[in-house]
Amino acid sequence: MKILLVDDSKTMRNIWKKVVLGIEGTEAVEAGDGVEGLEAIKEHGPFDLMLVDWNMPNMTGLEMITKVRETDKDTPIIMVTTEAEKPRIIEAIKAGVNNYVIKPFTPDALMEKIDETMKKVNAG
Amino acid sequence: MGVDLKSQIDTALIALFVKSTKNVLSTMIGVEAKVRKPDLRNDLQPTHDVSGIVGFTGEMTGSVIISFHEETARSLVKSFTMEDYDLKSDDFADAVGEICNMIAGNAKKDFGIDAGISIPNVVIGRDHYVTRLRDVPCVVIPCVTEYGEFSVEVNIKKVSPVAV
Numbered sequence: 001m002k003i004l005l006v007d008d009s010k011t012m013r014n015i016w017k018k019v020v021l022g023i024e025g026t027e028a029v030e031a032g033d034g035v036e037g038l039e040a041i042k043e044h045g046p047f048d049l050m051l052v053d054w055n056m057p058n059m060t061g062l063e064m065i066t067k068v069r070e071t072d073k074d075t076p077i078i079m080v081t082t083e084a085e086k087p088r089i090i091e092a093i094k095a096g097v098n099n100y101v102i103k104p105f106t107p108d109a110l111m112e113k114i115d116e117t118m119k120k121v122n123a124g
Numbered sequence: 125m126g127v128d129l130k131s132q133i134d135t136a137l138i139a140l141f142v143k144s145t146k147n148v149l150s151t152m153i154g155v156e157a158k159v160r161k162p163d164l165r166n167d168l169q170p171t172h173d174v175s176g177i178v179g180f181t182g183e184m185t186g187s188v189i190i191s192f193h194e195e196t197a198r199s200l201v202k203s204f205t206m207e208d209y210d211l212k213s214d215d216f217a218d219a220v221g222e223i224c225n226m227i228a229g230n231a232k233k234d235f236g237i238d239a240g241i242s243i244p245n246v247v248i249g250r251d252h253y254v255t256r257l258r259d260v261p262c263v264v265i266p267c268v269t270e271y272g273e274f275s276v277e278v279n280i281k282k283v284s285p286v287a288v
């Protein structure tokens with residue numbers, strides 16, 4: 001499984017990486033903002049899953065996801081963010097995220113959301 | 125001047141920061157933060173040497189500073205990242221910034237208004253000064269952990285939504 005990790009915090013990307021690399025046969029590509037995220041898709045895509053932060057410089061996660069969904073309706077996207085207000089979550093779902101993880105989270109909680117998302121996608 | 129800032133302290137708002145600080149430290153770092161009685165700050169100097177600053181936008185203005193004793197920051201970052209970063213490295217600042225980002229964001233979710241947060245800034249060094257809103261109390265929440273002390277310094281106020 002090839003996973004794209006987009007967060008402006010390298011610390012956070014490392015935490016995600018430890019979780020996803022625990023899944024057998026996983027490869028992770030990192031990006032530090034929405035612009036880099038879109039570039040990574042062009043260069044290394046397609047991905048099987050994307051984890052995307054909301055608050056980032058240059059291009060937010062929400063803007064990036066909106067752009068991705070213009071051409072790609074299928075790749076599962078999990079937003080992982082401190083943005084936890086209901087209107088924000090609704091905004092993200094409208095933009096096309098498949099699942100949502102609120103920071104702070106435990107590695108187990110993130111893994112559960114990844115499992116849940118992939119199961120739903122694979123079930124069609 | 126005769127403005128009584130102490131009477132303007134929004135205790136419900138301060139409680140949200142206490143809750144989010146405890147939540148972030150216990151969930152992400154596995155550390156319990158004990159909180160002492162909050163107090164007003166009058167000067168511009170944060171309590172400690174390593175400060176993460178997050179600004180608020182939208183219907184909230186001002187900022188929150190999370191100021192760590194150097195050794196506290198070093199130990200918390202080590203426990204958070206499993207790495208022993210140099211205090212002057214970008215990686216160290218990144219980890220401090222992300223802790224502050226989560227504390228500010230986690231408090232914001234319960235404001236009940238439409239507010240945003242800025243990308244965190246991190247300042248490291250003795251005797252740094254941070255400007256702030258003068259007409260709003262700056263409330264310092266002293267926190268103690270097994271790794272030492274830090275403080276959460278809240279200087280924010282609600283603003284009326286601007287018609288677009």
Ligand SMILES: [Mg+2]
Binds near residue numbers: 007008009055056225
């Ligand atoms: Mg971020």
